[in-house]
Amino acid sequence: MNSHKIVSLSIIYSGEISGGYNENNKVEVLSGKDFYETNLFGYKFTVSPFAFFQVNTVVFEKMLQTIGDFAGIDENTTLLDICCGTGAIGICLSKTAKKVIGVELLVSAVENAKANVSLNADLLQSDKMQFIAGRAEETLPPVVNEAEGKIIGIVDPPRSGLHGNVLKALRTCKGLDRLVYVSCNAAS
Numbered sequence: 001m002n003s004h005k006i007v008s009l010s011i012i013y014s015g016e017i018s019g020g021y022n023e024n025n026k027v028e029v030l031s032g033k034d035f036y037e038t039n040l041f042g043y044k045f046t047v048s049p050f051a052f053f054q055v056n057t058v059v060f061e062k063m064l065q066t067i068g069d070f071a072g073i074d075e076n077t078t079l080l081d082i083c084c085g086t087g088a089i090g091i092c093l094s095k096t097a098k099k100v101i102g103v104e105l106l107v108s109a110v111e112n113a114k115a116n117v118s119l120n121a122d123l124l125q126s127d128k129m130q131f132i133a134g135r136a137e138e139t140l141p142p143v144v145n146e147a148e149g150k151i152i153g154i155v156d157p158p159r160s161g162l163h164g165n166v167l168k169a170l171r172t173c174k175g176l177d178r179l180v181y182v183s184c185n186a187a188s
């Protein structure tokens with residue numbers, strides 16, 4: 001018989017009709033830690049209650065391989081992990097990139113991403129990893145302007161898709177060589 005253990009169980013109290021939440025909502029830890037841990041490609045990740053993380057890691061690893069192959073990342077690539085969450089895409093695809101820059105609206109998710117870089121310091125070149133909290137439409141233009149080499153963006157937005165301002169910023173970013181859009185909701 002398989003025994004399962006709850007490592008983290010939390011409730012986020014939100015008044016949002018859509019089922020969404022924001023970082024100002026109250027979080028109550030019912031059992032265990034206020035985060036959980038998982039692995040992808042040998043990298044360790046911690047995930048807080050507000051941060052999104054694909055829980056089907058077997059499928060996520062296959063998806064990451066496909067994304068990496070399709071994106072054409074090499075040693076001259078600045079990889080932009082847009083809507084980076086805990087940094088999983090950027091971290092897992094960082095081996096061949098020159099630099100990885102993650103952009104995420106949720107501050108707690110960026111804190112997770114930075115902690116995940118530290119957690120994997122023995123496997124990563126930490127100096128080529130950067131994670132920034134902020135609105136993508138405001139953060140991306142200066143990041144792209146300062147980036148060197150081939151610039152590839154990978155965006156994995158929430159189910160609702162990208163806000164129109166982010167789409168406009170991506171369309172007008174001069175220097176972005178390739179954009180890979182990942183979505184669990186094809187309609188968005």
